[in-house]
Amino acid sequence: DSGVTQTPKHLITATGQRVTLRCSPRSGDLSVYWYQQSLDQGLQFLIQYYNGEERAKGNILERFSAQQFPDLHSELNLSSLELGDSALYFCASSGSGSRVTEAFFGQGTRLTVV
Amino acid sequence: AQSVTQLDSQVPVFEEAPVELRCNYSSSVSVYLFWYVQYPNQGLQLLLKYLSGSTLVKGINGFEAEFNKSQTSFHLRKPSVHISDTAEYFCAVRNGGTSYGKLTFGQGTILTVHP
Numbered sequence: 001d002s003g004v005t006q007t008p009k010h011l012i013t014a015t016g017q018r019v020t021l022r023c024s025p026r027s028g029d030l031s032v033y034w035y036q037q038s039l040d041q042g043l044q045f046l047i048q049y050y051n052g053e054e055r056a057k058g059n060i061l062e063r064f065s066a067q068q069f070p071d072l073h074s075e076l077n078l079s080s081l082e083l084g085d086s087a088l089y090f091c092a093s094s095g096s097g098s099r100v101t102e103a104f105f106g107q108g109t110r111l112t113v114v
Numbered sequence: 115a116q117s118v119t120q121l122d123s124q125v126p127v128f129e130e131a132p133v134e135l136r137c138n139y140s141s142s143v144s145v146y147l148f149w150y151v152q153y154p155n156q157g158l159q160l161l162l163k164y165l166s167g168s169t170l171v172k173g174i175n176g177f178e179a180e181f182n183k184s185q186t187s188f189h190l191r192k193p194s195v196h197i198s199d200t201a202e203y204f205c206a207v208r209n210g211g212t213s214y215g216k217l218t219f220g221q222g223t224i225l226t227v228h229p
Binding site (some may be wrong): 002004030031032033035042043046048050055058090092094095101102103104105106107108 | 148150155156158159160163204213215216217218219220221222
């Protein structure tokens with residue numbers, strides 16, 4: 001158990017819809033990262049938050065957005081969903097203060113758009 | 115920008131044989147290097163990491179990796195594999211010198227261990 005919790009584990013939705021994926025980081029971790037894993041693109045970094053503020057942005061579509069709340073949990077919002085958005089979405093956390101740590105990953109949310 | 119190349123997409127091997135999974139990276143700054151393993155329908159689990167110091171790092175499940183700065187490589191090795199090592203393995207790089215930062219992953223290597 002990595003200590004990172006993602007909900008839901010599976011999500012099936014129709015094209016055009018909007019979904020929210022939730023992530024609770026490890027206790028004490030201030031950084032949250034979102035990654036998308038698909039067969040054709042591999043593991044792609046989407047976005048990073050640190051203590052509530054956006055720190056880095058990767059290949060995140062404009063239809064996608066994220067935020068990190070005061071209790072440090074994070075949500076990834078995906079809207080106007082397309083078939084190509086079907087993927088495994090991972091959340092990871094790291095970065096307790098100045099100590100260098102690796103990123104710990106959740107079990108992922110498998111999104112299927114039909 | 116950083117990039118990671120895993121030179122083999124699939125590696126089949128027999129049980130108890132040695133294995134090497136190859137990883138090369140590109141970066142203009144100092145880096146931290148990681149190997150993660152992903153079992154079917156699961157998240158990524160850290161196998162080992164190189165942050166600084168000794169270039170030979172040991173991880174869980176008998177895996178080790180060697181950081182070679184001149185060749186910009188971080189190959190993963192295990193002297194004797196088990197059926198349970200069958201999984202997908204990812205090499206990743208991150209900017210060094212910070213306590214946090216995004217990971218850039220390679221495309222993954224599927225290791226299949228045959229009896």
